[in-house]
Amino acid sequence: MKRMRSSNTNKAASAARKMGGFGHFLRAAALLNIGGMAFVIVSLLRKTTASGLNELFASADTWVSIQLSLVSVAFSAVLIVLIGTPVAYYLAKTKSRTIHTLSNFIYLPMVFPPAVTGLALLSAFGRNSFVGQQLEMFNFMLPFSFAGVVLVQVFVSLPFFIQIVSNGFMTVDHSIDEAARLYGADERQLLMHIYIPMVRPAIYSGIIMAMLRSAGEFGATIMFAGNLAGKTQTVTTRIYSLFQQDIGQAAALAAVQLFVFILPLFILRLQFNASERYA
């Protein structure tokens, strides 16, 4: 184990040497970046106290927020797969220039500032919007509701899924596609039996990315869905609420979210990325 690590270090050093003086600079920059990230995470952990953790989990609201986060992320992930997969497939296969140009709009939520997303969703689905008024006739309201939390998550996370899966679909060899067609496969069969099985790692990777983005959603959630324990408060919005009162508890919950949810998923995603690359 020890030997392996030292050989890896040697490899990095010799790679740097090969690139000359500038190579050392690049290596230093990368190490600085990694070190900076480690510093930030360790700083968060240092703010976390045992008493903060105890108080945190003594509160029923904490458990409720964890449950609400998990359930809402699961709901939004299902919706994202249902909506995103056909869209990603169509975008990967269409040759229409107009569609390719228009498809840029799909990715807009990735670069929307949270406040813009929140305001835009309120304008589109708020109580005074056209949609909101139709829904109100059925006694249904999106703002301040669990459905609102899911809507925000789908809105912000869908483009991440579509982008990853669409790129995955594009890697499928055209000859396989043609062969399947020759045997009489239609578009639906192609998608279900050729494309989806072939890019499974990309789909998993897309789902995880969407879940990570959903779990971290804060600004638009607090604007559109509000912040009420047991109804719309997620772990992320709870961290913000706690931050206003007790930084120890806020840091504890942040650490829990990071180590129990975000990092495991993040590492899992790296696995899928690796298997995708070497497939």
Place this chain on the structure above:
Amino acid sequence: MTRWKRGLWIGSILLLCAVFALAGCAKPAEAPTDSTESPMEPTTEPVAAKPTEITVLAAASLTEAFTEMAESFEAAHEDISVVLSFAGSQECVAQIESGVAADIFASANTKYMDTVVAEAYVEEDAPVIFANNKLVIVCSKSIDPVPAFESLAEDGLMLVIADETVPVGKYTLAMLDNVTAAGNLPGYADTFLEAVVSKETNVKLVLSKVEMGEADCGIVYTSDAVSADQDAVVTVDIPAEYNVVATYPIAPLAASENKEAAQAFIDYILSEEGSGIVMKYGLSKPE
């Protein structure tokens, strides 16, 4: 030029067009209200020739009053420029604890001032009360008829209040406790809390939700109601026997490097002129 690149170009051009189209058809803003201003953003005042700069960390509910206060103070003191940073009181405390370079702290709650005094960021006898604030109900104008305080919880209304982690949220709960203790309205507090659809993390967010009509009524400070969009909301008084008075302390920070200039600003706030501005924005002068 690949197709992908061209697509990107066309996409950006289309986007620009859409933005201009939106700007074109947007209704001209009616008298802009200060409440739309982000309370988190520090407001930098125009700077004269090399003035002393003092930074004031102030509670979000002081946004309007202190913005005008700083302007008129700077007009009288050309050698001092005031930088204002508004956030929830507890966020200000967090900023002070993390060592932000500031000169004055104005809190919406004596508790948070006590915290920084206990941690020696402020000298013990430095804080002075410069204003009082009270709670008031704001209701969206789309609600007809405007509910009375007594029927607020019974009309199937959607209420928003501030989270109990921020002062105004604590006062809201204290007000409900007062109602329960008085005994005239049995069950009021419970039905009220059941009608709450969201506990916002900032008093300005409570107001925005009511102004936008997403919620029917909310509880804010009188100072927020004054700055509210009067075309969108109406205020309903909370009976004095239940209402809660919030006291606003202000103090220079011990680590300030501009103590004289900081004291000059505090003196101005406590002066006749300063009190006048405070009252103009719905706050009252402490007795």
